[in-house]
Amino acid sequence: MPRNFRFLICCTLAFLSLPASAAQPLSMPEVLAASTPADWRPLDPENTLYVELPRGRVVIELAPGFAPLHVANIKTLARARYFDALGIIRVQDNYVAQWGDPDNRHPLPSGIGKVAPEFDSPMPAAMHFTRLPDGDVYAPEVGFSDGLPAARSPSLHRTWLAHCYGMVGVGRDMDVQSGSGAELYVVIGHAPRHLDRNVALVGRVLQGVELLSSLPRGSDAMGFYSKTEAPTLVKSIRIAADVPEAQRSHLEVIRTDSAAFAALIESRRNRPEEFFKVPAGHIDLCNVPIPVRERRPAGARTP
Amino acid sequence: MPRNFRFLICCTLAFLSLPASAAQPLSMPEVLAASTPADWRPLDPENTLYVELPRGRVVIELAPGFAPLHVANIKTLARARYFDALGIIRVQDNYVAQWGDPDNRHPLPSGIGKVAPEFDSPMPAAMHFTRLPDGDVYAPEVGFSDGLPAARSPSLHRTWLAHCYGMVGVGRDMDVQSGSGAELYVVIGHAPRHLDRNVALVGRVLQGVELLSSLPRGSDAMGFYSKTEAPTLVKSIRIAADVPEAQRSHLEVIRTDSAAFAALIESRRNRPEEFFKVPAGHIDLCNVPIPVRERRPAGARTP
Numbered sequence: 001m002p003r004n005f006r007f008l009i010c011c012t013l014a015f016l017s018l019p020a021s022a023a024q025p026l027s028m029p030e031v032l033a034a035s036t037p038a039d040w041r042p043l044d045p046e047n048t049l050y051v052e053l054p055r056g057r058v059v060i061e062l063a064p065g066f067a068p069l070h071v072a073n074i075k076t077l078a079r080a081r082y083f084d085a086l087g088i089i090r091v092q093d094n095y096v097a098q099w100g101d102p103d104n105r106h107p108l109p110s111g112i113g114k115v116a117p118e119f120d121s122p123m124p125a126a127m128h129f130t131r132l133p134d135g136d137v138y139a140p141e142v143g144f145s146d147g148l149p150a151a152r153s154p155s156l157h158r159t160w161l162a163h164c165y166g167m168v169g170v171g172r173d174m175d176v177q178s179g180s181g182a183e184l185y186v187v188i189g190h191a192p193r194h195l196d197r198n199v200a201l202v203g204r205v206l207q208g209v210e211l212l213s214s215l216p217r218g219s220d221a222m223g224f225y226s227k228t229e230a231p232t233l234v235k236s237i238r239i240a241a242d243v244p245e246a247q248r249s250h251l252e253v254i255r256t257d258s259a260a261f262a263a264l265i266e267s268r269r270n271r272p273e274e275f276f277k278v279p280a281g282h283i284d285l286c287n288v289p290i291p292v293r294e295r296r297p298a299g300a301r302t303p
Numbered sequence: 304m305p306r307n308f309r310f311l312i313c314c315t316l317a318f319l320s321l322p323a324s325a326a327q328p329l330s331m332p333e334v335l336a337a338s339t340p341a342d343w344r345p346l347d348p349e350n351t352l353y354v355e356l357p358r359g360r361v362v363i364e365l366a367p368g369f370a371p372l373h374v375a376n377i378k379t380l381a382r383a384r385y386f387d388a389l390g391i392i393r394v395q396d397n398y399v400a401q402w403g404d405p406d407n408r409h410p411l412p413s414g415i416g417k418v419a420p421e422f423d424s425p426m427p428a429a430m431h432f433t434r435l436p437d438g439d440v441y442a443p444e445v446g447f448s449d450g451l452p453a454a455r456s457p458s459l460h461r462t463w464l465a466h467c468y469g470m471v472g473v474g475r476d477m478d479v480q481s482g483s484g485a486e487l488y489v490v491i492g493h494a495p496r497h498l499d500r501n502v503a504l505v506g507r508v509l510q511g512v513e514l515l516s517s518l519p520r521g522s523d524a525m526g527f528y529s530k531t532e533a534p535t536l537v538k539s540i541r542i543a544a545d546v547p548e549a550q551r552s553h554l555e556v557i558r559t560d561s562a563a564f565a566a567l568i569e570s571r572r573n574r575p576e577e578f579f580k581v582p583a584g585h586i587d588l589c590n591v592p593i594p595v596r597e598r599r600p601a602g603a604r605t606p
Binding site: 093135136165210217271283 | 520
């Protein structure tokens with residue numbers, strides 16, 4: 001090969017590779033700014049809960065794809081106004097905030113019975129799974145399905161939701177069938193992944209988790225409030241579809257099967273922001289944010 | 304070999320192995336109840352900080368073995384009463400609570416200058432490392448040194464502290480040498496391990512972290528309080544050695560190089576409690592508790 005031609009190829013290759021190697025990866029705000037409307041999805045009002053607390057509203061997206069029986073129970077309980085005027089009875093630091101009726105003062109509405117555990121479920125071929133590339137301490141594979149952090153085992157052909165910050169689970173007693181959905185908790189600390197496959201997870205807090213995580217901790221064992229500590233009132237729990245349109249929270253959440261979400265994961269695995277001198281190069285399932293934003297109702301005018 | 308003799312050996316082996324295989328592994332409370340005084344260590348009053356808040360005391364154990372320059376700065380600042388009457392200016396949900404003097408109203412005492420980053424350090428042969436067996440998403444090896452969650456890279460010959468819940472870090476600007484120790488934060492959410500090797504970690508909260516994690520979140524960007532939100536007063540920060548004996552917190556912490564701690568790790572990798580139907584079989588670094596308990600001062604009588 002003539003020397004000059006070899007030189008030309010080298011230069012061309014160097015030039016072609018420049019844009020990729022020299023381009024700064026995007027930061028998360030840049031990824032979100034570049035996202036298109038198709039990268040976001042609205043919430044299904046039939047599967048959105050509003051937990052009304054004295055200081056504001058906690059918005060929960062339910063996960064009927066993972067726990068259909070428990071979600072059905074929770075919706076029956078909400079429509080029967082079972083949760084109204086109950087209290088947050090347990091706030092354990094670095095663990096959970098929990099509400100329910102441990103003294104059984106509120107009778108359960110009819111139709112609420114024992115259900116199968118739903119701690120995990122078969123791995124359906126049709127379920128999208130955005131797999132993370134960096135492994136996991138607890139499960140063979142982790143990633144996102146239907147907007148939720150999930151794990152799966154191809155050898156067991158099972159999938160399950162993961163106990164990340166803000167996930168909502170069903171309190172139960174020793175019996176695996178004792179969790180009806182009448183007692184719920186939200187993770188407010190480092191992901192207690194040892195609970196995975198031992199409890200039914202039924203959704204995720206999309207907004208207002210700080211109203212739970214900033215509550216005073218209970219002083220009794222496991223963070224239960226003592227008799228002298230006032231539980232926080234749960235004013236009501238409603239299904240969004242049952243709330244007048246004007247009183248709804250209009251949120252949308254990123255699609256976890258979108259190109260924007262894939263770019264977001266990369267923006268967090270290797271943060272390009274100047275502050276980070278040693279990019280992690282990896283990311284833990286529960287450190288991936290799943291952005292939520294206000295949605296302008298269809299037809300609304302720009303103010 | 305005669306058949307009967309072979310049968311005898313089989314039976315003996317089966318019998319000998321029974322206690323090990325049939326014995327229920329211990330739970331964490333059982334491990335702690337079976338621990339001996341030698342499994343615990345007192346705190347060094349010279350390396351213990353008391354952060355006095357209106358609602359109580361936060362006790363921090365400093366880590367001079369990992370960040371000697373920053374720890375020296377923090378002790379100089381505390382002894383100069385630099386921190387007194389400052390405020391907690393930032394509480395970001397699922398991230399950090401932070402105090403300092405961002406407007407530079409308090410002049411830094413003399414002797415507080417720029418120090419080397421101390422984001423990681425050489426891996427000393429003499430440093431004990433209780434390594435976890437289950438891997439880690441972020442680092443080649445993780446475990447515990449000197450009572451603290453740590454990571455290390457044998458190929459780089461470096462070790463560093465890990466951003467687990469309750470760890471205390473040094474706020475800084477973009478310049479890696481801008482963190483003097485005058486601004487400190489405590490992790491109050493899922494471990495932000497991407498900060499590892501990008502910030503100097505200087506210790507761990509041993510008691511009172513809930514006084515920080517339950518504070519109202521700030522509404523400005525990154526959880527900073529807005530002008531209309533009142534920061535929580537930091538009444539004072541003192542070194543325990545400077546506090547009269549009667550006013551000290553008498554705590555002791557488990558030795559992370561003890562047999563009791565090794566048993567504790569196992570009790571959490573595979574929880575024997577009846578509640579757990581599917582033991583995790585693994586544990587994430589930041590899910591291992593490092594127990595702390597009240598210590599009876601030497602010579603005190605049993606009540």
